[in-house]
Amino acid sequence: MDNTTEGKWDSLPVKLNDGITQTLNELGFTHMTPVQSACIPLFMRNKDVAAEAVTGSGKTLAFVIPIIEILIKREDKLKKMQVGALIVTPTRELALQISEVMGQFLQKFPQFRQILLIGGSNPIEDVEKFKEQGANILIATPGRLEDMFRRKADGLDLALSVKFLEVLTEEQEGPQEEDCCQEEPG
Numbered sequence: 001m002d003n004t005t006e007g008k009w010d011s012l013p014v015k016l017n018d019g020i021t022q023t024l025n026e027l028g029f030t031h032m033t034p035v036q037s038a039c040i041p042l043f044m045r046n047k048d049v050a051a052e053a054v055t056g057s058g059k060t061l062a063f064v065i066p067i068i069e070i071l072i073k074r075e076d077k078l079k080k081m082q083v084g085a086l087i088v089t090p091t092r093e094l095a096l097q098i099s100e101v102m103g104q105f106l107q108k109f110p111q112f113r114q115i116l117l118i119g120g121s122n123p124i125e126d127v128e129k130f131k132e133q134g135a136n137i138l139i140a141t142p143g144r145l146e147d148m149f150r151r152k153a154d155g156l157d158l159a160l161s162v163k164f165l166e167v168l169t170e171e172q173e174g175p176q177e178e179d180c181c182q183e184e185p186g
């Protein structure tokens, strides 16, 4: 990538967890992209962040890294069925891409589990998987997510699980011409 000009990872105001730094080294990502250097510090201070950046600018890591950092730093460790982060994306493809990146980084954090909730498969399989394995990070498309919130009769109380939510990330599609990342008011 030619837009990784925004400083090394250790120039961030808060030092990243060693597990994250190791994965970044393994990937050969020495520098942050502009959207990463703008968003990660804000996210890690628990600010509401709105980012708009062109495709391929590195948005995924701009929220995947802070999500893991925020969950690690929680005082009460998340239990199996407690969801600490929810990522909602408009398409299955995006959800799959994000899940792949999240999976790479979670290898160093086996205490956290992610689940992908997207259309195209039997929702009951998702319900059973969630009940069996639990999940702390949900990556979902809106339709399947809504469906999962209505599965109390099948033994899944997702509303209860998301009471522990620390981070909500919404990916949106739309015209994206300029890079920008700012703190949301309020």
Ligand SMILES: Nc1ncnc2c1ncn2[C@@H]1O[C@H](COP(=O)(O)OP(=O)(O)OP(=O)(O)O)[C@@H](O)[C@H]1O
Residues within 6 Å of the ligand: 001, 004, 028, 029, 030, 031, 032, 033, 036, 053, 054, 055, 056, 057, 058, 059, 060, 061
């Ligand atoms: N700091 C970095 N250094 C080098 N490569 C990076 C860095 N961050 C991300 N990448 C790589 O750049 C590519 C684009 O990143 P990513 O998919 O996150 O972009 P995006 O802005 O989310 O794009 P999209 O809008 O398509 O989702 C990926 O192959 C990713 O692995």
